[in-house]
Amino acid sequence: MQRPDAVLFDLDGTIIDSRVPFVTSMNHALTAHGQRPRDPEELVPYLGPPTRVALGELIGEDEPTIEAVLASYREHYARTSTETTVVYDGIPELLRSLHGRVRLAVATSKLAASARMLLEHFGLADLFDVISGPLPSALAEPKSVTVAQALAALDGGAGVRRAVMIGDRRYDVDGARANDLPTIGVLWGAGSERELRDAGAWRIVGAPAEIPALLDLEPRPPGT
Secondary structure, X not given: OOOOOEEEEOOEOOOEEOHXXXXXXXXXXXXXXXXXXXXXXHHXXXXXXXXXXXXXXXXXXXXXXXXXXXXXXXXXXXXXXXXXOEEOOOHHHXXXXXXXXXXXXXXXXXXXHHHHHHHHHOOOHHHOOEEEOOOOOOOOOOHHHHHHHHHHHHHOOOOOOOEEEEEOOHHHHHHHHOOOOOEEEEOOOOOOXXXXXXXXXXXXXXXXXXXXXXXXXXXXXXXX
C-alpha cells in the first residue's frame, strides 16, 4: 500500500472496548419494556451494526417497541458508559504516532454525539480531524453512508485520494468497500479472523503496534 492520506477508524471494538456498557444498557432497556434479558454471548455479536438493526433481530419488527427500547438504551448508555468503557491497550500510542502525519477520522455506527463524548472523556477527540456517526434520527444508517460522510468531511477541498479503514467487524469491511477503501481488520474486538477474512479485509492484525508498518507510517527514529 502507498502511504495513505487519511485513516478511518471504527470505534467500538477498535478504539474502545464497549462490551460491558453495551450489554448492560441493552439488558436495562429490554427489561424496562417487558423483554427478557439476554446473555452477553447472545448480545456481543450485535456490537457493530446499528442498534436499531440489532433490536429488530432480537425482539421483532414492532416499530413502537423498537423505538421505546432504543430510547431507553441510548439514555442508559449515555448516562453510564464512561464508567465501564475502556480504551484498548496500545491505541492511544498508535493514534498519537499518526496524529499530524496523516488525517484521522472516526467512522462509527454509534451516535456521533455519543462517540464524541467518549473520545473526549478519554482525551482522544483532539487527535481526530473528523468524528462521523449517525444522527439520532438515523435509526439504521448503513456503515457505507457513515464512511462516505467521514470521507466528505475529511476532503474539505484537500482531496482524499488514498484512505484506509481500520475495524473489527465485517460491517467495517463492507462499508469501506462500498467507498473503494481497503480495510485493516483487527482481532482485539468483537469480530473473528474468519469473519474478517470472509468479508475481504486487506490485512489482519493482532495488535495496534502492527498498523504503522502496513501504512508506511512507522515512527521515525529521533534525529532523522
